[in-house]
Amino acid sequence: MKRFLPPGPESVVSIGVLAVFGLAILFPFTLTHSDPVTGVAKEHLLAPGWTHWFGTDQLGRDVLTRIVYGARETLPAALLATLTGVVLGAFIGGLAALSAPVVDAALSGIIDVLLSIPELLLALTVVILTGFGPVHAAIAVGISQTAGFARIIRNLVRSLRAMPYIEAARLSGTGFGGMIWWHILPNAFRPVLGLAVLRYSMAILSLATLGFLGYGAPPPTPEWGLMIAEGRDYLATAWWMTTFPGLALLTVAFATNRLSHAMTRTRGDQP
Amino acid sequence: MSSFRHVCIQLIRALLILWGAFTVTFFLLQMMPGDAVMVRFMDPELGLSPEQIEAMRVLYSGSSSPVFQYFHTILRMLHGDFGYSVQLGVPVRTLIEAALPVTLRLAVVGFILSLVWTLLIAIGASLLPARPLRQIFQAIPGFWSAIPLYWSGIFIIQVLSFKLRLLPVVGVGPWEGTILPALAVSLPIAAPQAKLLLQQIEETERLPFVMAIRTKGASQRSVFFRHILPNSVTPCLTMAGISFGELIAGAIVTETIFGLNGLGRLTRDAVSGQDVAVLQAVVMIGATGFVAANLVVDLLIPLINPSLRSSAGWKETSGS
Numbered sequence A: 001m002k003r004f005l006p007p008g009p010e011s012v013v014s015i016g017v018l019a020v021f022g023l024a025i026l027f028p029f030t031l032t033h034s035d036p037v038t039g040v041a042k043e044h045l046l047a048p049g050w051t052h053w054f055g056t057d058q059l060g061r062d063v064l065t066r067i068v069y070g071a072r073e074t075l076p077a078a079l080l081a082t083l084t085g086v087v088l089g090a091f092i093g094g095l096a097a098l099s100a101p102v103v104d105a106a107l108s109g110i111i112d113v114l115l116s117i118p119e120l121l122l123a124l125t126v127v128i129l130t131g132f133g134p135v136h137a138a139i140a141v142g143i144s145q146t147a148g149f150a151r152i153i154r155n156l157v158r159s160l161r162a163m164p165y166i167e168a169a170r171l172s173g174t175g176f177g178g179m180i181w182w183h184i185l186p187n188a189f190r191p192v193l194g195l196a197v198l199r200y201s202m203a204i205l206s207l208a209t210l211g212f213l214g215y216g217a218p219p220p221t222p223e224w225g226l227m228i229a230e231g232r233d234y235l236a237t238a239w240w241m242t243t244f245p246g247l248a249l250l251t252v253a254f255a256t257n258r259l260s261h262a263m264t265r266t267r268g269d270q271p
Numbered sequence B: 001m002s003s004f005r006h007v008c009i010q011l012i013r014a015l016l017i018l019w020g021a022f023t024v025t026f027f028l029l030q031m032m033p034g035d036a037v038m039v040r041f042m043d044p045e046l047g048l049s050p051e052q053i054e055a056m057r058v059l060y061s062g063s064s065s066p067v068f069q070y071f072h073t074i075l076r077m078l079h080g081d082f083g084y085s086v087q088l089g090v091p092v093r094t095l096i097e098a099a100l101p102v103t104l105r106l107a108v109v110g111f112i113l114s115l116v117w118t119l120l121i122a123i124g125a126s127l128l129p130a131r132p133l134r135q136i137f138q139a140i141p142g143f144w145s146a147i148p149l150y151w152s153g154i155f156i157i158q159v160l161s162f163k164l165r166l167l168p169v170v171g172v173g174p175w176e177g178t179i180l181p182a183l184a185v186s187l188p189i190a191a192p193q194a195k196l197l198l199q200q201i202e203e204t205e206r207l208p209f210v211m212a213i214r215t216k217g218a219s220q221r222s223v224f225f226r227h228i229l230p231n232s233v234t235p236c237l238t239m240a241g242i243s244f245g246e247l248i249a250g251a252i253v254t255e256t257i258f259g260l261n262g263l264g265r266l267t268r269d270a271v272s273g274q275d276v277a278v279l280q281a282v283v284m285i286g287a288t289g290f291v292a293a294n295l296v297v298d299l300l301i302p303l304i305n306p307s308l309r310s311s312a313g314w315k316e317t318s319g320s
Helices: A009-026 A063-098 A101-116 A119-130 A134-161 A164-171 A176-213 A224-234 A240-265 B002-030 B036-041 B050-060 B066-078 B092-127 B131-145 B149-163 B176-205 B208-215 B220-232 B234-258 B263-273 B276-304
Strands: none
Touching: A009 A063, A009 A240, A063 A101, A063 A134, A063 A176, A063 A224, A063 A240, A101 A134, A101 B002, A101 B276, A119 A134, A119 A176, A119 B002, A119 B234, A119 B263, A119 B276, A134 A176, A164 A176, A176 A224, A176 A240, A176 B149, A176 B234, A224 A240, A224 B149, A240 B131, A240 B149, B002 B066, B002 B276, B092 B131, B092 B176, B092 B220, B092 B234, B092 B263, B092 B276, B131 B176, B149 B176, B149 B234, B176 B220, B176 B234, B208 B220, B220 B234, B234 B263, B234 B276, B263 B276
8 A cells, every 4th residue: 555655644634535535326315315316395405504514405405414415426437438548548559559650650549639629619519429428527537538648558568668777688589478467467457547547536526517517417317517617596585505516526626646756755756 | 051950840740630620530531320410300390201301411411422422521521611500500700700809819818818827827826925825836737627618617607796796797798798718717727737847947956057046046936037047947848839729619618608609618519419510610620820929939949049950850748
């Protein structure tokens, strides 16, 4: 564990915050007792107080409950998005770095092209292609992240391949597959993990953006971006409806950001 | 001679990237299951027969082969003709001409604001007297990059406009109406720039010549402004070029919140209506903005930093 995460107050606090969100994903009923989808009609638009810490929305649903259940919507989907990005990016980037210069140039050109399309626009294009919905949105965000991963992984693998010890391993008879498995993968793993954690925090925000624009889960779902979009109609009277889901997003994204910062800070071998 | 060659190579590269972006989006959008004609005219209330719908499709896109359409569209776009919007029945060019100034204004003001933030954060993180204060400034980039753009926009409306009544959101001139959305969009754009600048400053601080100047008795402030900052700024310019493309995408969210009728609004409507011609045009504008900004930065960097005059090829830029 220490190999990946140097101990320190920053790591401890980030892990603690993320653990709370993890609890919300696995056992939401331990944190709240009300229902996230059906509300009590006569308790609508209540300000934050003792019974409803974060207030209630226009249908009398408890905002805290919806935020707790919302963790289940956004966070696993963001994981799917980042995994899609890492796997596709590692495939394209690794292929580019290990192939003949012609293939490398062609793939690098494709990566350059994909990087030139702003991420949100690329994600939107993929979303209208695959249809709206949480899983489609996650894959769209993952595809929009692929080019960034691919470029960094390509550069990383290329710099690793030029290292003297890789040369030595090759000369002492290690095959191509063995070189990748025993030398490139273990050394690329840590920097890529740090990058993936950073990209995860960005995937959370991108997914909530798609949710906010209405391309993610459909309305009764307690998705954070969607909750903020719904709260916009009550901006002047019920500030809590937009403020708290936004704070939840901010907290989890910032904790992930700091975690990635702690993971990448102490080492000098950043790609 | 070599610098002229460098300019030519960069120009050709920029054009190749634009062509690639066009190709990728063209075929992505061609793969779409339904199409805009279907979305708009399948409504039973319109009472159109399948034959009439087919005629509409021929009118808007021509039911020729995709490859023919691909070359046809490229030639049209080179002449500045972006086709017709199926949803609105007007030339895409008219729509873009109306929307582009709004978004450009937003992007330019937001971009300038983000540069101001970046500079202020760097100054605060390096020159403030107390260490805890400096550490707070160092944490700002990470914090800002975690703020959801639409949420900060809503927050800005709520606090600055509703509560403090500093600036109204509705019923104002184009420039006054740009200030608040530009403020919202500038924060997430400033975050990666500031992060990179802080990293660079840290690296420059460790260079021997900085130490030498310090030992000669120069004050912290003069060392920072005359030596550290100028030597740290170049990589951030590359980042700034990337951000400019993102600004246009960020407009999708900002314009929704602030009710502006720019490219972002156009994009949203095009996505809901599967309006391929509009989307294609918007993606090309986004990619052009990105490529142009990068080109300008690429050509500016050798002027600022002579040691980088050899063509460096791929530059390392790590997302955020």
